[in-house]
Amino acid sequence: MTERGSESNRQWRLKSRPVGMVTESDFERVEDPVPTPGEGEFLVRNLFFAFEPAMRGWLNDVKSYVPPVALGEVMRATCVGQVVESRHPDFQPGELVSGLFGWQDYTVTDGQDSLLRRPVVKVPAGIRPERTLSVLGGTGLTAYFGMLDIGGVKAGDAVLVSGAAGATGSVAGQIARIKGATKVVGIAGGPEKCGWLTDELGFDAAIDYRSENVNAQLKELFPDGVDLFFDNVGGSILDDALLNMAQFGRIVICGGISAYNETELPPGPRNYMQIVIRRLTVRGFILIDHMQDANRARSDLSEWLASGELKGREDIQQGFDMAPATFLRLFRGQNIGKQLLKVADPPLPVK
Amino acid sequence: MTERGSESNRQWRLKSRPVGMVTESDFERVEDPVPTPGEGEFLVRNLFFAFEPAMRGWLNDVKSYVPPVALGEVMRATCVGQVVESRHPDFQPGELVSGLFGWQDYTVTDGQDSLLRRPVVKVPAGIRPERTLSVLGGTGLTAYFGMLDIGGVKAGDAVLVSGAAGATGSVAGQIARIKGATKVVGIAGGPEKCGWLTDELGFDAAIDYRSENVNAQLKELFPDGVDLFFDNVGGSILDDALLNMAQFGRIVICGGISAYNETELPPGPRNYMQIVIRRLTVRGFILIDHMQDANRARSDLSEWLASGELKGREDIQQGFDMAPATFLRLFRGQNIGKQLLKVADPPLPVK
Numbered sequence: 001m002t003e004r005g006s007e008s009n010r011q012w013r014l015k016s017r018p019v020g021m022v023t024e025s026d027f028e029r030v031e032d033p034v035p036t037p038g039e040g041e042f043l044v045r046n047l048f049f050a051f052e053p054a055m056r057g058w059l060n061d062v063k064s065y066v067p068p069v070a071l072g073e074v075m076r077a078t079c080v081g082q083v084v085e086s087r088h089p090d091f092q093p094g095e096l097v098s099g100l101f102g103w104q105d106y107t108v109t110d111g112q113d114s115l116l117r118r119p120v121v122k123v124p125a126g127i128r129p130e131r132t133l134s135v136l137g138g139t140g141l142t143a144y145f146g147m148l149d150i151g152g153v154k155a156g157d158a159v160l161v162s163g164a165a166g167a168t169g170s171v172a173g174q175i176a177r178i179k180g181a182t183k184v185v186g187i188a189g190g191p192e193k194c195g196w197l198t199d200e201l202g203f204d205a206a207i208d209y210r211s212e213n214v215n216a217q218l219k220e221l222f223p224d225g226v227d228l229f230f231d232n233v234g235g236s237i238l239d240d241a242l243l244n245m246a247q248f249g250r251i252v253i254c255g256g257i258s259a260y261n262e263t264e265l266p267p268g269p270r271n272y273m274q275i276v277i278r279r280l281t282v283r284g285f286i287l288i289d290h291m292q293d294a295n296r297a298r299s300d301l302s303e304w305l306a307s308g309e310l311k312g313r314e315d316i317q318q319g320f321d322m323a324p325a326t327f328l329r330l331f332r333g334q335n336i337g338k339q340l341l342k343v344a345d346p347p348l349p350v351k
Numbered sequence: 352m353t354e355r356g357s358e359s360n361r362q363w364r365l366k367s368r369p370v371g372m373v374t375e376s377d378f379e380r381v382e383d384p385v386p387t388p389g390e391g392e393f394l395v396r397n398l399f400f401a402f403e404p405a406m407r408g409w410l411n412d413v414k415s416y417v418p419p420v421a422l423g424e425v426m427r428a429t430c431v432g433q434v435v436e437s438r439h440p441d442f443q444p445g446e447l448v449s450g451l452f453g454w455q456d457y458t459v460t461d462g463q464d465s466l467l468r469r470p471v472v473k474v475p476a477g478i479r480p481e482r483t484l485s486v487l488g489g490t491g492l493t494a495y496f497g498m499l500d501i502g503g504v505k506a507g508d509a510v511l512v513s514g515a516a517g518a519t520g521s522v523a524g525q526i527a528r529i530k531g532a533t534k535v536v537g538i539a540g541g542p543e544k545c546g547w548l549t550d551e552l553g554f555d556a557a558i559d560y561r562s563e564n565v566n567a568q569l570k571e572l573f574p575d576g577v578d579l580f581f582d583n584v585g586g587s588i589l590d591d592a593l594l595n596m597a598q599f600g601r602i603v604i605c606g607g608i609s610a611y612n613e614t615e616l617p618p619g620p621r622n623y624m625q626i627v628i629r630r631l632t633v634r635g636f637i638l639i640d641h642m643q644d645a646n647r648a649r650s651d652l653s654e655w656l657a658s659g660e661l662k663g664r665e666d667i668q669q670g671f672d673m674a675p676a677t678f679l680r681l682f683r684g685q686n687i688g689k690q691l692l693k694v695a696d697p698p699l700p701v702k
Contacts, residue, residue, distance in 0.1 A: 064628050234624070253626050267618025273585070275604050276635035277415050284627035 009034045011074045012103035012323045018059055020263040021331065024324040026059070027075060027103075035108045042086035044097060044107045044120075047346055048316075050078045050133040051327050051339040052167075053232075056260040065286050066115055075103040075323070078118065078138055080129040082346055096123035096346065098132045103323045105343070117291045127302075129346065134167055134338035135305060135312035136298055138287055142254060143171035143230075144297040145290040147179070150283050151228050151252040155180030158222055160241060162186075163232030165193035167338035168254060170201060171301075172230045174310050177202050181228075185221050187214060187237055189333045196336060201311055209237060218244040225249060225278075234258045235266065242271035242280075251282040261331055313337030320344075360385045362425045363454035363674045369410055371614040372682065375675040377410070378426060378454075386459045393437035395448060395458045398697055399667075401429045401484040402678050402690040403518075404583075407611040416637050417466055426454040426674070429469065429489055431480040433697055447474035447697065449483045454674045456694070468642045478653075480697070485518055485689035486656060486663035487649055489638055493605060494522035495648040496641040499530070501634050502579050502603040506531030509573055511592060513537075514583030516544035518689035519605060521552060522652075523581045525661050528553050532579075536572050538565060538588055540684045547687060552662055560588060569595040576600060576629075585609045586617065593622035593631075602633040612682055664688030671695075 008031040015028035037043045058069050058076055069076050079101040083091050088111060091097065099120035101107035111120040118138065123129045127136065134140060146168075147153045159176040163169040164186025176184045186197040187207045194206035207217045218226070218240060225246025231238055234256030245251070259266050275282060290297075304310035315335040317326045320343040329335050359382040366379035388394045409420050409427055420427050430452040434442050439462060442448065450471035452458035462471040469489065474480045478487065485491060497519075498504045510527040514520040515537025527535045537548040538558045545557035558568045569577070569591060576597025582589055585607030596602070610617050626633060641648075655661035666686040668677040671694045680686050 239619075253624075255627065256624050259624070265621040268590075268620040268623040270616040270619045272619040272623070273604075273607050273610070274635075275633060276606065276637065279635050279637060279640060282626060282633040284625075284630050286627065286630060289630060 007034065008032065009104055009106045010320055011105075013074050014059065014069050014071055017061055017071065018056075018261070021261040022056060022059065022328065024328065027324045029321070032104075034106045037085055037087050037108045039087050041108050041110050042083050042088045042091045044079075044081035044099070044101055044109060045084045045344060046079045046081040046101050046105060046107065047096075047342065047344050048080045048130050048133055049103055049323060049326070049341040049343060050080075050137060050139075051330055051335075051341070052078075052139065053255055053257045053260055053330050055327065056331070065288065076100060076115075077103050078133060079107075080123065080133055081107065091120070091122075096129050097121065098123060098129075098137065105320070117288045124302075130314050130316065130338075130340055130342075131305075131312060133340055134314050135171055135301055135310065137338075139167035139338060140171050140301050140312075141290070141294060141297045142287045143168045143175060144301060145287065145293070146230060146252050146254050146285060147172050147175045147228075149290060149293075150285045151230060151250055153179050153181060153228055155182075157181045157227040158183040158224065158246070159228045159230070160185050160187070160218070160222070160226045160244075161230045161232075162237045162241070163255070163257060164188045164197055164203065164206065165336050166232060167335075169230070169232050170197070170313065170337060171310065172254075173197070173203055174201055174304075176228070176230075178304060178309050183222070185218075187233070193336055196313075215240040215243060222246075228252070230254060232257060234269075238269045239271045242269055242274040242278075245274060245278045245280055248279050248281075251280060253282060253284045257331070314340050317341045358385065359383065360455055360457045361671055362456075364425055365410065365420050365422055368412055368422065369407075369612070372612040373407060373410060373679065375679065378675045380672070383455075385457045388436055388438050388459045390438050392459050392461050393434050393439045393442045395430075395432035395450070395452055395460060396435045396695060397430045397432040397452050397456060397458065398447075398693065398695050399431045399481050399484055400454055400674060400677075400692040400694060401431075401488060401490075402681055402686075402692070403429075403490065404606055404608045404611055404681050406678065407682070416639065427451060427466075428454050429484060430458075431474065431484055432458065442471070442473075447480050448472065449474060449480075449488065456671070468639045475653075481665050481667065481689075481691055481693075482656075482663060484691055485665050486522055486652055486661065488689075490518035490689060491522050491652050491663070492641070492645060492648045493638045494519045494526060495652060496638065496644070497581060497603050497605050497636060498523050498526045498579075500641060500644075501636045502581060502601055504530050504532060504579055506533075508532045508578040509534040509575065509597070511536050511538070511569070511573070511577045511580045511595075512583075513581070513588045513592070514606070514608060515539045515548055515554065515557065516687050517583060518686075520581070520583050521548070521664065521688060522661070523605075524548070524554055525552055525655075527579070527581075529655060529660050534573070536569075538584070544687055547664075566591040566594060573597075579603070581605060583608060585620075589620045590622045593620055593625040593629075596625060596629045596631055599630050599632075602631060604633060604635045608682070665691050668692045 165188040197203040197206040235258035516539040548554040548557040586609035
């Protein structure tokens with residue numbers, strides 16, 4: 001595949017606000033002229049788009065931690081690209097960078113990002129660029145801060161992770177193991193994902209929520225209860241976990257993908273009074289509050305990757321036109337590891 | 352009213368497990384012989400029964416923090432009584448004591464309580480005995496530990512309390528004010544309760560959930576959001592509060608009376624993903640975990656009562672036969688302050 005030298009800037013813009021499940025037709029493919037960087041700016045040619053469940057929330061016209069993507073706006077997404085033209089002293093043509101560039105071929109940026117507090121960062125030497133979108137990107141950092149700073153995982157904990165074969169869950173579970181959790185169990189959909197967790201990532205067990213009774217499995221796997229539950233899913237999985245928490249257990253709410261495409265908010269966790277009965281602490285968090293500690297997280301994650309203690313995985317789809325379809329893979333449970341889309345090959349010709 | 356010298360021990364026993372709303376016919380009135388204390392035990396004649404919403408949970412045959420009341424067992428309840436006969440070195444006839452004595456005239460006890468970790472305590476000199484069942488009893492302690500040890504209330508907090516005219520909520524809100532909260536708002540049912548909160552207890556405002564739109568009132572009263580929400584109710588009130596929390600706010604789940612009499616568990620809080628969006632911390636707790644600090648709590652509460660900073664209120668019904676009916680008042684929202692039932696007048700003749 002080569003799409004170099006494109007003279008136009010292909011974009012996927014938000015065409016309509018999805019009601020219920022997001023569809024490909026909620027996005028519109030348009031072509032704009034390639035933009036020109038002004039003083040202090042640089043032009044990036046995107047190579048990979050990254051996909052995260054939280055992006056679904058950005059499509060709803062509701063107040064949240066960031067404003068929604070506007071109708072007609074290029075779909076917001078973190079990407080890796082290559083600098084192809086620069087009027088910025090710190091970024092040189094040819095350098096690989098990651099930032100909130102959106103679903104388009106070309107992006108002009110000044111390197112800052114006030115929206116998600118993720119300024120443009122350079123891909124470190126010796127690191128595959130797609131890795132900076134996965135383990136060393138927002139999802140890896142989310143797993144890191146969620147497990148350590150919010151969940152306070154420690155040696156001896158019995159840990160449960162939902163969405164465990166996803167980008168964040170798979171890293172979260174491995175961090176628990178690295179930190180000395182005595183048991184790490186993942187919940188995922190289907191034998192392939194479950195096998196990956198136990199055979200390659202060192203999870204002690206995996207529960208296939210599509211074919212197994214989650215509550216019964218939790219009772220068997222955690223006779224003394226779950227000390228720390230890292231939840232990406234919500235719904236019935238959160239309800240089942242609530243019934244199997246240890247006294248004084250902790251629940252980190254990282255996300256709730258089971259409800260992101262519902263037309264109306266589904267019922268919340270029926271068993272929430274277990275928070276009282278079992279004296280639980282439930283905490284939510286968002287990565288943007290922790291970006292001041294990003295270097296610590298990237299340093300630890302890089303070290304664990306280098307030592308082989310931590311394994312990453314990217315699910316890489318191909319071709320610019322596949323952006324909406326690739327996004328939908330998240331909500332169909334099709335991705336294993338980080339969902340990416342490759343839209344061009346490096347290195348690119350630089351001006 | 353005098354019921355002294357009764358030669359039999361009237362009891363209210365659990366006859367059937369309530370399905371949905373508890374009814375008077377779930378209890379059976381029987382008479383047993385007055386029991387005789389053995390070595391190391393003493394006999395108590397009960398004067399007041401105390402009623403708490405949590406007692407409803409003890410009627411369900413489910414695993415919880417305490418075993419359920421068995422069918423045929425005397426209904427479990429905290430009471431104040433007078434020692435009328437003693438073979439225990441530390442308790443003398445005539446002394447007023449409080450403990451988990453149950454819905455009956457007479458109780459034999461050794462002064463210990465392994466169930467709720469509330470050993471029998473003596474009513475301090477100069478304190479009205481019913482006060483040791485309200486502000487200085489389990490509900491006052493619950494408010495104290497919930498607000499301070501779990502909620503971490505501090506000067507400058509904007510605080511919301513639901514079930515605010517109940518025994519626990521009314522004390523919780525006053526503690527927030529004493530600790531320097533800049534705003535204390537209570538949610539209660541009806542103008543009488545709301546007026547009591549603002550006119551007598553020093554709440555800044557009260558929301559009448561029966562006649563007002565709670566969400567709209569919260570938006571108006573908390574333009575910068577709620578820093579600390581102390582919830583006794585759950586249901587739609589918890590959902591409305593979730594939409595009005597400040598970033599990094601704290602929610603203390605003390606109870607959830609709105610669901611205690613439901614046949615099936617109602618849906619949980621639909622808006623629970625606000626825990627993520629607003630980065631909330633939600634904590635549950637149960638008093639029994641804090642009883643090692645009970646003296647600190649009683650000392651502070653007594654001091655605030657003495658200085659007039661803290662006001663208590665008891666709703667005292669009359670007569671042994673009214674025990675089940677008095678219990679039901681809690682779930683009809685009829686009580687203001689602590690619900691008690693007076694079953695005999697002190698002082699009693701002692702053997």
